[in-house]
Amino acid sequence: xxxxxxxxxxxxxxxxxxxxxxxxxxxxxxxxxxxxxxxxxxxxxxxxxxxxxxxxxxxxxxxxxxxxxxxxxxxxxxxxxxxxxxxxxxxxxxxxxxxxxxxxxxxxxxxxxxxxxxxxxxxxxxxxxxxxxxxxxxxxxxxxxxxxxxxxxxxxxxxxxxxxxxxxxxxxxxxxxxxxxxxxxxxxxxxxxxxxxxxxxxxxxxxxxxxxxxxxxxxxxxxxxxxxxxxxxxxxxxxxxxxxxxxxxxxxxxxxxxxxxxxxxxxxxxxxxxxxxxxxxxxxxxxxxxxxxxxxxxxxxxxxxxx
Amino acid sequence: xxxxxxxxxxxxxxxxxxxxxxxxxxxxxxxxxxxxxxxxxxxxxxxxxxxxxxxxxxxxxxxxxxxxxxxxxxxxxxxxxxxxxxxxxxxxxxxxxxxxxxxxxxxxxxxxxxxxxxxxxxxxxxxxxxxxxxxxxxxxxxxxxxxxxxxxxxxxxxxxxxxxxxxxxxxxxxxxxxxxxxxxxxxxxxxxxxxxxxxxxxxxxxxxxxxxxxxxxxxxxxxxxxxxxxxxxxxxxxxxxxxxxxxxxxxxxxxxxxxxxxxxxxxxxxxxxxxxxxxxxxxxxxxxxxxxxxxxxxxxxxxxxxxxxxxxxxxxxxxxxxxxxxxxxxxxxxxxxxxxxxxxxxxxxxxxxxxxxxxxxxxxxxxxxxxxxxxxxxxxxxxxxxxxxxxxxxxxxxxxxxxxxxxxxxxxxxxxxxxxxxxxxxxxxxxxxxxxxx
Numbered sequence: 001x002x003x004x005x006x007x008x009x010x011x012x013x014x015x016x017x018x019x020x021x022x023x024x025x026x027x028x029x030x031x032x033x034x035x036x037x038x039x040x041x042x043x044x045x046x047x048x049x050x051x052x053x054x055x056x057x058x059x060x061x062x063x064x065x066x067x068x069x070x071x072x073x074x075x076x077x078x079x080x081x082x083x084x085x086x087x088x089x090x091x092x093x094x095x096x097x098x099x100x101x102x103x104x105x106x107x108x109x110x111x112x113x114x115x116x117x118x119x120x121x122x123x124x125x126x127x128x129x130x131x132x133x134x135x136x137x138x139x140x141x142x143x144x145x146x147x148x149x150x151x152x153x154x155x156x157x158x159x160x161x162x163x164x165x166x167x168x169x170x171x172x173x174x175x176x177x178x179x180x181x182x183x184x185x186x187x188x189x190x191x192x193x194x195x196x197x198x199x200x201x202x203x204x205x206x207x208x209x210x211x212x213x214x215x216x217x218x219x220x221x222x223x224x225x226x227x228x229x230x231x232x233x234x235x236x237x238x239x240x241x242x243x244x245x246x247x248x249x250x251x252x253x254x255x256x257x258x259x260x261x262x263x264x265x266x267x268x269x270x271x272x273x274x275x276x277x278x279x280x281x282x283x284x285x286x287x288x289x290x291x292x293x294x295x296x297x298x299x300x301x302x303x304x305x306x307x
Numbered sequence: 308x309x310x311x312x313x314x315x316x317x318x319x320x321x322x323x324x325x326x327x328x329x330x331x332x333x334x335x336x337x338x339x340x341x342x343x344x345x346x347x348x349x350x351x352x353x354x355x356x357x358x359x360x361x362x363x364x365x366x367x368x369x370x371x372x373x374x375x376x377x378x379x380x381x382x383x384x385x386x387x388x389x390x391x392x393x394x395x396x397x398x399x400x401x402x403x404x405x406x407x408x409x410x411x412x413x414x415x416x417x418x419x420x421x422x423x424x425x426x427x428x429x430x431x432x433x434x435x436x437x438x439x440x441x442x443x444x445x446x447x448x449x450x451x452x453x454x455x456x457x458x459x460x461x462x463x464x465x466x467x468x469x470x471x472x473x474x475x476x477x478x479x480x481x482x483x484x485x486x487x488x489x490x491x492x493x494x495x496x497x498x499x500x501x502x503x504x505x506x507x508x509x510x511x512x513x514x515x516x517x518x519x520x521x522x523x524x525x526x527x528x529x530x531x532x533x534x535x536x537x538x539x540x541x542x543x544x545x546x547x548x549x550x551x552x553x554x555x556x557x558x559x560x561x562x563x564x565x566x567x568x569x570x571x572x573x574x575x576x577x578x579x580x581x582x583x584x585x586x587x588x589x590x591x592x593x594x595x596x597x598x599x600x601x602x603x604x605x606x607x608x609x610x611x612x613x614x615x616x617x618x619x620x621x622x623x624x625x626x627x628x629x630x631x632x633x634x635x636x637x638x639x640x641x642x643x644x645x646x647x648x649x650x651x652x653x654x655x656x657x658x659x660x661x662x663x664x665x666x667x668x669x670x671x672x673x674x675x676x677x678x679x680x681x682x683x684x685x686x687x688x689x690x691x692x693x694x695x696x697x698x699x700x701x702x703x704x705x706x707x708x709x710x711x712x713x714x715x716x717x718x719x720x721x722x723x724x725x726x727x728x729x730x731x732x733x734x735x736x737x738x739x740x741x742x743x744x745x
């Protein structure tokens with residue numbers, strides 16, 4: 001006991017000594033001269049101005065596109081590269097039309113400003129997962145969306161755009177709509193009924209199934225089988241981007257017969273219809289948004305942007 | 308005794324600690340080792356480096372080697388508005404077009420230079436293998452964030468922060484810059500059009516002397532073959548580019564003719580011919596239907612060596628008319644490996660060879676009667692039958708591959724290294740397949 005107490009007194013003594021000799025006060029204005037504490041600046045360019053004028057000043061969304069080693073990338077540990085500059089404005093402007101403008105129109109600008117993640121970080125490459133699959137977007141706790149793989153994107157109107165390139169923009173929009181839907185349910189959870197639709201078919205081995213197999217089991221995509229949250233947001237994303245007609249077409253495409261996991265055609269259709277109706281109610285009751293109107297707007301924007 | 312040993316050092320330590328604390332904690336401000344704060348000094352250092360980078364009127368040049376290997380030339384011009392202008396000998400497009408992107412200097416653990424939007428230097432780091440020939444998820448293990456180690460005279464030494472690669476920037480001259488602007492580097496890079504020549508055999512003719520050249524643009528190596536009397540000589544050398552030139556790592560010495568590299572390089576897309584000069588003597592590289600000298604023993608050697616590993620494997624299938632994997636073997640369901648196994652089995656007394664496709668869930672192939680080895684160095688196969696069940700979707704890749712191998716004119720074999728042979732169609736040298744073993 002004695003040994004410990006002598007050490008404590010030593011530290012107390014030293015602490016007093018230090019405090020008593022302190023003469024300088026910290027001036028808060030010095031903070032901006034400290035690097036990495038507001039001190040990381042560059043000469044503004046047209047991209048910075050566009051982001052400020054079109055996104056930051058209106059929606060308070062800060063979009064970062066310059067590489068930052070210390071950016072919080074959630075669980076991504078893969079090797080990445082920064083984005084090309086050329087697609088940034090065309091891509092953000094297209095995303096604004098098919099995502100920000102549509103939700104703002106149906107849910108109101110205040111709703112959108114409240115829900116929208118305040119930070120976006122853009123990355124040029126996808127994140128290669130150890131299993132060979134690639135990650136194209138991550139939503140981090142409702143605060144931030146990490147948008148990956150933008151160097152692949154050529155948007156309508158950009159030099160060299162061909163109709164075939166529309167898949168890349170659609171995939172990017174898919175990522176954003178997917179992550180935004182996650183943020184909606186992170187704010188207010190969807191009903192438990194949704195989780196009860198097909199609990200036994202949820203699997204982390206979703207990559208073992210093709211999209212076509214997933215549809216026959218009553219999912220809009222194979223990724224929707226990952227967890228219920230992904231089922232919820234993938235279904236929303238599919239319905240918004242492909243539109244009502246696209247969703248009906250998907251349902252009509254399910255063939256007769258029983259799948260390997262024992263799903264009949266009628267069961268698959270029922271599952272998709274139940275998901276649709278829970279989502280429509282959720283949007284109405286929780287966010288006071290008419291989902292079908294939103295769907296019409298998003299689909300119209302997508303059609304205009306890819307054709 | 309034991310107690311004494313435990314306690315005394317601590318008491319001494321305590322005394323030293325107290326004294327030192329008393330001293331340092333009462334230090335006055337004007338006793339600082341440096342007369343500015345750490346942040347002020349870092350800012351000043353970054354400012355100084357910024358001046359150095361932007362102060363080179365004709366920019367900077369560098370020869371850069373990613374951790375995965377290869378040699379790449381770069382040219383950088385920095386301005387005070389965080390913009391950098393770049394050329395690179397990565398490919399003809401990067402050699403001919405100056406690219407503008409963003410950079411900044413930042414204090415990480417050390418003052419660092421970061422290329423913070425995508426440009427030519429990022430082509431080497433890109434984790435998408437299709438961009439640079441590296442592995443997916445890996446790229447060529449290059450860097451685009453560099454710690455600045457030192458500035459001395461006309462150079463700046465930097466170290467990559469992720470992969471530890473070295474980058475030394477040297478001040479460029481106006482001639483260095485002009486060489487990029489005038490397209491001298493682009494001319495040198497036009498040598499890479501050699502991959503567009505459709506024939507497998509590519510003949511370099513200089514002053515009446517003929518060489519067979521086999522160029523690998525990814526590893527930047529060239530195999531030269533020539534005749535000395537009736538003997539075929541072969542050397543393999545690496546190469547790099549310089550302004551207006553291709554430089555061989557090792558000179559090729561053929562009697563009185565020594566080739567150290569090529570200059571005045573241009574590509575004629577109409578005749579699919581590269582024009583160049585060797586020591587000021589004009590020369591050409593063009594496709595050729597056959598080899599300079601056939602290795603007549605190669606087919607039988609290759610066939611026998613199937614027994615060493617038990618098989619020969621092809622990673623990319625048949626290359627036809629400039630297209631890799633022209634039959635789409637890599638798209639086969641079940642992603643099988645393609646192998647050739649000599650004397651695989653016995654069917655009705657015939658010991659047959661197998662062109663097999665084996666995956667986790669599939670196994671099928673074509674059997675061939677014992678091959679014919681011709682005196683002029685060809686091997687000829689004929690189909691005996693199909694083995695196993697060919698899965699849906701494996702055709703026409705399977706049947707095209709199996710039938711091509713059964714071409715009645717047969718194939719030449721070219722040994723590229725101990726464990727790699729190229730098999731080239733005798734009827735049409737625009738068709739070939741590479742076989743390798745572990």
